[in-house]
Amino acid sequence: MAAQLLEVERLCKRFGGFVALDEINLAVTAGERVGLIGPNGSGKSTLVNCLCGTLVNEAGTVRFEGRDLAGLAAHQRTRLGMARSFQLPRPFASMTVGDNLKVPLLYAVNARRRPALTEAEIGARCEELLTLVGLADRARRFPRDLTQVDMRKLELARAMATEPRLLIADEAMAGLSNSEVNDIVALLIRLNERGITVILIEHIMRAVMNFSQRLVVLVSGKKIADGRPDEVIRDADVERAYLGQ
Amino acid sequence: MNSTRSGVFVLACAAVAAIVFAGARAAGNDYVFFAGYTVLQFVVLATAWNILGGYTGYVNFGTAAFFALGAYSTVFFHKFDPLPIPVLVVIGAAVSGLVGLGMGYLTLRLRGAFFSIATLALAVVLQTLVVNWNYVGGARGAYVIRPAEIAELSLPYIQYLFLIMLALAVMAVATARIVEHSKLGYGFATIRDDELAAEASGVPTLKLKLIATTLSGALMGMAGAPFPYFIGYLQPSSAFALEYAVNAIAMPMIGGTTSWVGPLVGALLLGTLQQITTVTISSAVNLLIVGMLLVGFVIIAPNGLIGLWRRVFPKR
Amino acid sequence: MSYDLLLNAVMAGLLLGGFYAAVTVGVSISFGILDIVNIAHPAFIILGSYIAYAFNARFGLDPIAVSIIALPAFYALGAAIYQVYYLSFEKRGQDSLRGLAFFFGILFITEVALVLGFGVDYRYVQAGYIETSWHVGIVDLPLRMLVPCLMSLLMLAALQLFLTCTFTGRAIMAVAQDQLALQLMAADPIRIKRIAFAISIATASMAGAFLIVIQPVEPSIGRDYIGRVFAICVLGGLGSLPGTLIGAMLLGIAESFTATFYGPSWAPAVSFGLLLLTLAFRPAGLMGR
Numbered sequence: 001m002a003a004q005l006l007e008v009e010r011l012c013k014r015f016g017g018f019v020a021l022d023e024i025n026l027a028v029t030a031g032e033r034v035g036l037i038g039p040n041g042s043g044k045s046t047l048v049n050c051l052c053g054t055l056v057n058e059a060g061t062v063r064f065e066g067r068d069l070a071g072l073a074a075h076q077r078t079r080l081g082m083a084r085s086f087q088l089p090r091p092f093a094s095m096t097v098g099d100n101l102k103v104p105l106l107y108a109v110n111a112r113r114r115p116a117l118t119e120a121e122i123g124a125r126c127e128e129l130l131t132l133v134g135l136a137d138r139a140r141r142f143p144r145d146l147t148q149v150d151m152r153k154l155e156l157a158r159a160m161a162t163e164p165r166l167l168i169a170d171e172a173m174a175g176l177s178n179s180e181v182n183d184i185v186a187l188l189i190r191l192n193e194r195g196i197t198v199i200l201i202e203h204i205m206r207a208v209m210n211f212s213q214r215l216v217v218l219v220s221g222k223k224i225a226d227g228r229p230d231e232v233i234r235d236a237d238v239e240r241a242y243l244g245q
Numbered sequence: 246m247n248s249t250r251s252g253v254f255v256l257a258c259a260a261v262a263a264i265v266f267a268g269a270r271a272a273g274n275d276y277v278f279f280a281g282y283t284v285l286q287f288v289v290l291a292t293a294w295n296i297l298g299g300y301t302g303y304v305n306f307g308t309a310a311f312f313a314l315g316a317y318s319t320v321f322f323h324k325f326d327p328l329p330i331p332v333l334v335v336i337g338a339a340v341s342g343l344v345g346l347g348m349g350y351l352t353l354r355l356r357g358a359f360f361s362i363a364t365l366a367l368a369v370v371l372q373t374l375v376v377n378w379n380y381v382g383g384a385r386g387a388y389v390i391r392p393a394e395i396a397e398l399s400l401p402y403i404q405y406l407f408l409i410m411l412a413l414a415v416m417a418v419a420t421a422r423i424v425e426h427s428k429l430g431y432g433f434a435t436i437r438d439d440e441l442a443a444e445a446s447g448v449p450t451l452k453l454k455l456i457a458t459t460l461s462g463a464l465m466g467m468a469g470a471p472f473p474y475f476i477g478y479l480q481p482s483s484a485f486a487l488e489y490a491v492n493a494i495a496m497p498m499i500g501g502t503t504s505w506v507g508p509l510v511g512a513l514l515l516g517t518l519q520q521i522t523t524v525t526i527s528s529a530v531n532l533l534i535v536g537m538l539l540v541g542f543v544i545i546a547p548n549g550l551i552g553l554w555r556r557v558f559p560k561r
Numbered sequence: 562m563s564y565d566l567l568l569n570a571v572m573a574g575l576l577l578g579g580f581y582a583a584v585t586v587g588v589s590i591s592f593g594i595l596d597i598v599n600i601a602h603p604a605f606i607i608l609g610s611y612i613a614y615a616f617n618a619r620f621g622l623d624p625i626a627v628s629i630i631a632l633p634a635f636y637a638l639g640a641a642i643y644q645v646y647y648l649s650f651e652k653r654g655q656d657s658l659r660g661l662a663f664f665f666g667i668l669f670i671t672e673v674a675l676v677l678g679f680g681v682d683y684r685y686v687q688a689g690y691i692e693t694s695w696h697v698g699i700v701d702l703p704l705r706m707l708v709p710c711l712m713s714l715l716m717l718a719a720l721q722l723f724l725t726c727t728f729t730g731r732a733i734m735a736v737a738q739d740q741l742a743l744q745l746m747a748a749d750p751i752r753i754k755r756i757a758f759a760i761s762i763a764t765a766s767m768a769g770a771f772l773i774v775i776q777p778v779e780p781s782i783g784r785d786y787i788g789r790v791f792a793i794c795v796l797g798g799l800g801s802l803p804g805t806l807i808g809a810m811l812l813g814i815a816e817s818f819t820a821t822f823y824g825p826s827w828a829p830a831v832s833f834g835l836l837l838l839t840l841a842f843r844p845a846g847l848m849g850r
Contacts, residue, residue, distance in 0.1 A: 054441060073451070074444035083445070090442035092435050094503065103435055106428050108447025162447055304661045306600075351837060358598040359795075359840060361661055365600065366788035366833040373830045437658075487784070491669050494662055502658075533673045540666035543659050544649045 004063075005030040005166060005197050006051075006082075011060035013043075013050055013221075020046045022221040024060070028199065030165070033192050035212030035229065036201045039241065043221040044201050045087060048170050052084045053077045064166070078104075079111045083164035087171045089151040091143035097154055098139035101126045104161035125161070133157045133187060149180045156184070160191065167191065168199045173207055181207050209233075217241070251423050258415045266411060270404070278407040282475060284516035285410040286468050290489065291496035291508035292417040293464035296424060297457045298494070299502030302437035303357050307364035308493035310371045311341040311462045313484035315469025320381045320479055323389050330409055334470045341466025342459045349458035353451060372485045386480035389473035406475050410468075417464050421505035424460075433457060465493075488532055492519075495539040501551025510550055565699045570821040571814060572700050578813025579710030580775060582717055582806045583768040584786060585793040587761035592791075593800030594737045595754055595761075597646065598657065601664040602790060603783035604671035605762055609635070609769020610684075610778045611675055617686040624686045625712060628770035632763050639762025642667070643755045668783065675780040683777035691774060709771035714806075716767055720760075721802045733757045737800065785829050792836035811835075 006028040013021040020043045028034055038044050049055040051062055053074035062069045064082055072080075092100050105125055110116040117125070130136040133153040143151060152172050159167055169188065173181045185207050192198050202208045208215065208229075215232040217225040219241040225232045232238060269277050290308055298304050305311075315337030322328050322336065344367075352363045376384045394401050400408070424430050432453045435443035443450050473479045492515065500511025515535065522531035546553055584606060591599040612631055613624035650660045690704040724730040732753045772778060789812060797808030816831045 052445065054444070073449070074441075075447050075449050078445055078447040086442065086445070090439045092438040092442065094434055094438050095431075099431070103431055103443070103448065104446040106431060107449070111447060158442075158446060298658065302658050304658055304665075306661075306665060352840060355840060357657055358592075358661070359791075361598070362600065362787070362791045363833075363836065363840070365784070366791070366836055369784060369788055370830045370833040373827060377826055487669065487672070487781070491665070494665065498662055529673055529677050533670060533677065536666050536670035536673060540663060540670065543662045543666065544645065547659050 004028060005032075005065060007061075007063040008051070009061045009063075011047070011050060011057050011062065013046055013055065013057045020221050021050065021057070024218075024221075024223055026216065026223065026226070028166070028197060030197055031192070031195065032197055033189075033211055033213045034197075034199045035208040035215045036199060036218060037203070037205075037208055037215065038218035041220075042218045044218055045170060046221075047218065048084055048168050048201065051077075051168065052082060075107070078108050078162050078164075081163075081165040082168070083159040083162045083166070084168040085152075085155045085159045085170060085172055087174070089143075089155040091146075091151060091154055091158075093143050095142075096139065097135060097141050097143065097146070098126050098130065100143065100154060100158055101129055101161045104158055108162035129157045129161055132160070132190070134183075149176055149183070152176070152184065153187070156187065160196075164196060166197045166199070168201070170201050171203065172200075173202060173204055185211050251419075251426075254422055255415070255419045258419055262411045262415050266408060269407065275401075275403060278403045280520045282403075282407050282410050283520065284513065285407070285414045286472075287492055287496060287512040287516040288414040288509055289410070289417045289468040290465055290493045291500070291512040292414075292421050292505065293461045293468070294493040295497040295502055295505075295508045296421055296433075296464070297461040299497050299507065300425065300430065300433035300437065301454060301457050303353070303454060303457070304361040304494070305364045305458075305461065306361055306490055306494070307366075307368040308465055309485045309487065309489040310364070310368040311345060311465035312469040312472070312489050313371060313375070313481075314341045314344060315466035316472040316479060316484045317375055317381050317469075318466070319470050319473045320387045320389060323473065324380065324387070330406075330471050330474065334409070334413070334467050337466040337470030338463040339466075341469070342463030345462025346455060346459040349455045353454045353458065368485060368490070372481050375481045375484075382479070384481060386478055387473070388478050389476075391474045391477055402474070406471055409471055413467055416467075418505055418509055420460070420464070421508070425505055429453065429456070488535075491532070491535055491539065492516075495535050495542075497549070499538060499542045499549055501549030503548070504551065507549050507551045514550075566821065568700055570817045572702065573706070573821075574814030574817030575810055576702070576706040576710045576813070577817055578806075578810035579713045580706070580768075580771050580809075581789060581793060581813050582809035583709070583713035583764065583771055585790045585797075585805050585809055586717060586720060586802065587764040587768070588790045588794055589797070589800060589802060589805045590733075590757055590761040590764075593794060593798075593805075594733060595757055596737065597758065598661055599664050599758075599761070600661065600787055601668035601671065602761070602765060603786040604668045605635070605638075605765035606769045606772060606786065607675065607778065607780060607783045608671060609766040610773040611679060611769075612766070613770040613773050614679075614684045614686055614778070617688070618684075621687070623688055624770045624774055625708070625767070628767045631766045635766040636759045636763040639759035640755050642762065643758035646758075647751060647755070672780045672783060679780070681779055681781075683779045684773070685777040686773050688774065705774050709774050712767070713771060716764065717802055717806060720764075724802065729753070729756060788829065788836060789832040792832040792839065795836060795839050 004027045008024055008026040011021055011024040024047060036044055046055065050057045053069070053072060064080055067080070069077055092103065102122055105117060105122045127136065130139055133156060135150060135153055135157065138146065138150065143154065146154065156169065156172060173184050176184070181204060188198055188200060188211060200208065200211055212229050214227065215229040216223060217232060217238050224237050224241060225235050269281055290312065294305060294308055318337050318340045319333045322333060348363060348367060352360045375381060381387055392402050398405060432448050435446065435448050436450050436453060440450055476483065496511030496515050497508040499515060500509065501507030519531050519535065522534060542549060588599060588602050591597045591602065609628055609631070613627045616622045616627040617624050646660065646663065650663065690708055693704045695702040695704065695707070724734055733756065736750050736753045793805060793808040793812055796811060797804030812832060812835060815835060816828045819827050819831050
């Protein structure tokens with residue numbers, strides 16, 4: 001049996017006395033489109049932070065492509081092929097949009113590639129990525145001049161620039177209009193078709209249902225459902241969890 | 246990233262330095278060399294500070310500590326076995342660089358604020374150590390007699406010191422520019438902009454911060470190494486003077502922290518201003534003015550003079 | 562090692578610790594609760610010392626009494642500084658670099674202004690109890706240490722009561738956790754923070770009087786205290802007043818022992834050593850807040 005792309009076993013995370021994540025088990029196969037939903041405060045972002053190394057979990061293991069990630073810093077995990085976009089976009093404000101994409105190419109991609117990308121190749125990749133997300137004409141602008149949806153596209157593009165095998169998109173669509181949401185979902189599906197496994201964390205049910213092949217539900221730090229989207233939303237526990245809010 | 250442009254820049258700096266030196270000699274007044282040495286020293290300190298503070302956003306309040314380490318390494322060797330100044334400069338760089346690395350290793354994994362506080366405390370602690378160490382003079386201070394001239398170059402000694410500081414200034418500015426335009430410079434900027442996003446993008450933030458701290462500390466130590474010969478009588482209170490800490494911060498903040506030009510402009514302007522004020526009014530009033538300029542600029546013009554310039558004359 | 566010496570070193574440490582708590586409580590509020598790195602706090606303490614000195618020298622008033630009278634002035638000063646800080650930095654979302662530089666500039670300006678105003682000579686105050694020392698068995702209790710220590714404990718107790726029992730006090734504790742919740746309760750977070758910061762500067766007035774009762778003062782002494790203040794904050798747990806007291810006592814005893822057995826000129830190094838040790842081994846809660 002081939003190793004799963006991502007294996008999370010009995011992951012626990014505490015903040016003082018508060019248990020944010022309680023024995024989370026999750027397995028993601030390469031090429032999957034997984035949706036992760038749950039009420040506010042259920043631990044979704046904490047889970048992302050633990051997976052990516054921003055936070056350190058107290059117990060449990062995270063394995064990526066068979067390799068235990070314990071002790072690895074966030075930048076090392078990125079270099080292994082795990083990328084994430086942040087819930088609130090965090091662009092590098094002092095650089096142009098184009099330069100924002102140079103950073104992951106210089107530091108994530110070139111860290112593992114031999115021979116390293118040349119300056120010309122980096123420039124070409126930046127252009128390619130910007131075109132993919134629809135920001136090509138704004139390459140010379142600064143992040144502060146971008147609209148909300150453009151910032152989120154930049155955020156995704158920057159994650160993409162690390163050439164990941166797994167992309168975790170943390171609420172990439174909050175506050176966007178209907179058509180903008182459709183844009184981002186279409187973008188994520190395009191990325192998936194290029195072979196990238198995507199975990200989408202979202203509140204917007206329409207987007208999640210359209211996107212996911214598999215749906216995971218997190219409530220109060222526990223995983224309460226994991227399966228096909230149409231089955232999961234009919235599950236009694238899930239209904240209770242959402243109605244009970 | 247572009248080695249020919251860097252090479253051209255270094256040559257240009259060297260040319261400017263040569264002109265400055267020739268001009269100073271033509272002035273025919275020793276005071277020019279004394280004042281010039283002090284201003285150039287600030288160029289080095291301000292540029293060194295900015296590599297860490299301006300580029301990565303981590304504020305070092307203990308410039309005096311790194312400067313004094315360079316100075317006291319010289320005193321130590323002067324008593325032990327006098328060495329030529331260029332060698333002392335290298336030693337000063339090594340000592341200060343290592344201390345910077347060590348302190349960074351202990352504190353850079355935490356919030357930036359704790360690093361800054363640690364640098365303040367470092368200055369106090371090092372001063373305490375030096376005051377208690379009689380070999381280098383302790384609280385009484387140490388005499389370092391300056392030779393009358395440097396025989397090999399047949400120059401009066403003060404001109405030799407000036408030349409050395411000029412070389413160090415060129416080195417510092419060139420280093421700053423090369424770093425700024427390199428891959429390292431991009432990494433530093435991401436740390437300043439958003440460290441979490443930098444890590445997520447694959448930037449090894451701790452390693453880069455350690456590089457910045459070591460480089461910055463080493464340059465400051467280099468600036469301190471010739472100081473005992475310049476001043477002739479070194480007391481802890483003058484080596485660890487708070488004015489080094491304030492100036493090292495004020496000059497880049499007033500000039501502009503995002504590029505190598507800022508500290509240079511800030512040091513030249515503020516350094517010259519201070520020479521004038523100290524002589525015409527008093528050194529205490531001079532420091533008061535520096536402090537008020539720092540606070541004023543930080544509130545009103547956070548991007549410094551370069552920032553103001555860019556607003557009036559936008560790039561492209 | 563004589564029992565006599567040991568006991569006196571401990572006692573001296575406890576008295577010193579009480580004083581250090583007064584020095585630190587302002588930073589416990591501004592840094593621990595408000596997350597403002599006010600490294601200029603020692604400068605305000607020295608300012609308090611000099612004001613106490615000035616009124617003591619001129620009118621013969623008791624220095625601690627002067628500091629109590631000066632409380633409103635320090636409170637107003639704190640409020641004004643917070644307003645500038647808020648408008649220039651917090652509101653604009655500027656990086657912490659500028660905030661730190663701002664306070665550093667204030668620290669510096671205050672020190673230099675005092676040098677210009679009072680010169681670099683050591684200043685001291687005259688008060689009835691400064692020369693007196695009580696003796697309880699083999700333990701010496703110099704009043705110049707005991708009085709500030711007791712007043713400091715009173716001040717801390719009053720502040721703790723304020724923070725836990727009054728609406729404003731609890732709002733201050735809450736503002737660190739959740740600004741939004743505070744707004745929903747119809748309390749203005751900015752005003753609450755301003756009050757808190759003003760209180761923290763007001764404590765400097767009294768701490769300054771304590772300082773000049775304990776020892777003569779000159780403008781640059783403030784720098785010795787920066788390391789101590791943050792070492793105590795970190796040791797005691799940011800934002801906790803009881804923790805501040807415990808941390809202060811620990812540092813006081815450590816310094817007292819060092820001074821007794823190795824000599825007083827090593828005292829400033831103790832706080833840095835303690836700070837480094839704490840940062841190295843107790844980083845929990847200090848990471849990327």
